[in-house]
Amino acid sequence: MNAPLSPLVQRSHPGRWLVPSLALLVAILVIVSISSGYAAFDVPAAAADWLAGRNTLQALVFWELRLPRALLGALVGFSLGLTGAVMQGYLRNPLADPGILGISSAAALGAVIVFYSGMAGALSLALPLGGIAGAAGAALAINLLAMRGTGTLGLILAGVGLSSLAGALTALALNFAPNPYAALEIVFWLMGSLTDRSMDHVWLCLPLMVIGWLMMLSTSRALDALSLGEDTAASLGFDLVSVRLRIVTGAALTVGSGVAVSGAIGFVGLVVPHLVRPLVGARPSASLLPSGFAGAALVLIADIAVRLLPARPELKLGVVTALVGAPFLIGLLFHHRGRG
Amino acid sequence: MRSLTLLATLLAACLAARSVAAGELALPVHPARVVSMNLCADELVLRLADRDQITGVTWLARDPRGSSVFAEAVDVPRTRGLSEEVLALHPDLVIAGAFTTRSAVGMLTRIGMPVLELGVPGDFDGVRAQIRKVAQALGHPDRGEALVADLDRGLAEATVAPRLLRALVMRPNGFTVAPGSLGDAVIRAAGLVNVAAEIGRDRLGQVPLEAAAFAEADLIVLDDASTETPSLADALLHHPVLERLRQEGRTVSIPNRLWNCPGPQVAEVVKRLAEAARARTAGYPLPKTGEHFLPAGTLQ
Secondary structure (H helix, E strand, O other): OOOOOHHHHHOOOOOOOHHHHHHHHHHHHHHHHHHOOOOOOOHHHHHHHHHOOOOOHHHHHHHHHHHHHHHHHHHHHHHHHHHHHHHHHHOOOOOOOOOOOOHHHHHHHHHHHHHHOOHHHHOOOHHHHHHHHHHHHHHHHHHHHHHOOOOHHHHHHHHHHHHHHHHHHHHHHHHHOOOOOHHHHHHHHHHOOOOOOOHHHHHHHHHHHHHHHHHHHOOHHHHHHHOOOHHHHHHOOOOHHHHHHHHHHHHHHHHHHHHHHHOOOOOHHHHHHHHHHHHHOOOHHHHHHHHHHHHHHHHHHHHHHHHHOOOOOOOOHHHHHHHHHHHHHHHHHHHHHHHO | OHHHHHHHHHHHHHHHHHHHHHOOOOOOOOOOOEEEOOHHHHHHHHHHOOHHHEEEEEHHHHOOOOOOOOOOOOOOOEEOOOHHHHHHOOOOEEEEEOOOOHHHHHHHHHOOOOEEEEOOOOOHHHHHHHHHHHHHHHOOHHHHHHHHHHHHHHHHHOOOOOOOEEEEEEEHHHEOOOOOOHHHHHHHHOOEEEHHHOOOOOOOOEOOHHHHHOOOOOEEEEOOOOOOOOOHHHHHHHOHHHHHHHHOOOEEEOOHHHHOOOOOOHHHHHHHHHHHHHHHHHHOOOOOOOOOOOOOOOOO
C-alpha cells in the first residue's frame, strides 16, 4: 500500500519547469474565466476603468462579479489540489481526497448551520469559521482512524459514511431553516458553484486559506520521511504530533473556508495528485505545489465549462468534476484491488 | 379466502370511486366548511368568506413574507395541503390551485369532494374574474364586487411617470417577471417597460446578475426580504452589484406578499412602482452604461 520507493532515490528534477508552467496556465485560465460570462462587455476597458478608479458599471461588474469568480476558482482549486496531495502523502493512501474522506461535506454542514441560523449575517467571518469547524471535526476523525491503523479501503469507507452522515445532517439543517428557499439550496452545498460570488467572499476565505496552505506546505519534508513509515520518520527527527496537527489544521482551514464560499466541489483533490505524479515522481513533497496549481486549473476549467455549456440553469461545478473524477476513482479502486 | 374477499371489496371500492368521479359534482351554494389548499386561494378565502365558513388554510397563509393576509390567518386551522389533513376537516368545498398539490387534489376529486381549481391570471381582467369566481363559490358575490372595486380604485389612484422608464424585476435566485404574466401587467400599468422581454432569459425566467447590471434598466425592482432568515436565493439580491445600484436610488423594493398572488393588493404594487418611477424621473438624471454614474470614492 505504500508508494513505490524507487523514485525517492531518483532525485532528478523533471518538474523544474512544471510549477512555473502550471502557474502560467492558471494565470491564463483566470483571464479566460474573467472574459467569459453572460453579458458582453469590454473586459480590458473595464479593467482599465477599475485600475484608474473610475466607478463605471463595467468596472463594477469586473470587480464584483468576474474577478471574484475567477479568483475563487483558482483559490478553491488550489486548496483542494494541495489538500488532496498532502492527504495522499500523509495517509499513504492513493484514494485520499477531502471530498471522499468526508471533510468537504462536514465543512458544508458547518457552513450551512452558521449561514441559515443567521449567525453569518451578524458576523461575516462566522461563515468560514463554521466551515472550518466542520472540516476540522472530520479531519480529526479521519486522523484518529488512521492512527489506529485503519487500512486504505477502511479509511475510504469511513469517509463515505462520514460524507453521507454530513450530507443527511445538512439536508436536515436546511429543512429546519426558516427561509422557504433554504431546502432547495442543498445542491449548492453538496455540488458547489461559483455563480454570483463577490469580492467579499474572496476576502473572507483568502487569509484563512493562505495560513492553511503554509501549514500544509511546511510538512513537505516530513511527508517524504513518512513515506518510509512512521517509525522511520520519527527516528529521522520529525515530531509526528506537530506534523499531524499542522496537516489537520491546514486541511480544515483551506477546505473549510473554501467550502463555506463555494460549496463542496468533489474529486479535485483525488484526481490532481495522480495526474501530477508521473511528472514529478512519487516523492510526496514534489507533488504538493504542482497539485495545488493543477487543482486551480481544473476548477477554473470546470467553471468556464459550466458557463459555456448550453445547460441553463448553470450546472453545478461538482457535476463537471464528478464527470471527470468518478470514473477516475472507480479505475483507481480496480487498480488498487488488482495490486492487493 | 379472506384475502380474496378483501381484494374484491377493494376492487369494488375503487370502481365505486371511479363512478363518482365520472359524474360532475355541483358546488354547494353556500358552503359551510371551506378548506383552501393554495396560498392564493387562502388569500381570497380569507378576504371574502365569513370567518366561520373557513375550516382550513395552508401553513403559508400565516407567513408575513409571502402572505398579504397573514394577520387574518392567525387563528385559522392550517394544513400542508395533504389529502388526509383536508379530509379530516370534512370540507364541503375545497379550493385549490391549478398547479399545486396535484396528487392531493386528484385524490379528493376521485372520492367525490367538490373542488374548485384556480388558475394563474395573466392580467387584471383575469384577477377580477378570479375574485368574482371565488366570491360566487363562497356565496358572497357582493363582497367579490366590492373587492374588484377596491382593486380598480387602487389602480386608478396610481399616477404614472411622465416618461416611459425601463424596469427589470429581480426576485430571489435571479428570477424575473416574464412577459404575459400578471407581474408584467403590473409593470405596464405603472407606466414602465419590462426589460425582461428583451434580455436573454433562460427557459425558467432566471436573469444572470451581470445581464441584469447591463440591462440599462432605469429601475431595478427587487423582491427582497429581510436578512434575518438568510438564504442564498435572497443573498443574491444583496450582492454588491445590486447594493451599489440601490445606493444610487436605481432600485425599488416591493415586498413579496404584495404581488405573490392575484388580489386587490397588486394595485398597491402599481402605486409604489409608479411612485418610484416619478421619483426617478424627477430627482435623478438617468445615466447610460459606460458613463460615470457616481463620483469616485463615494462608496466604501
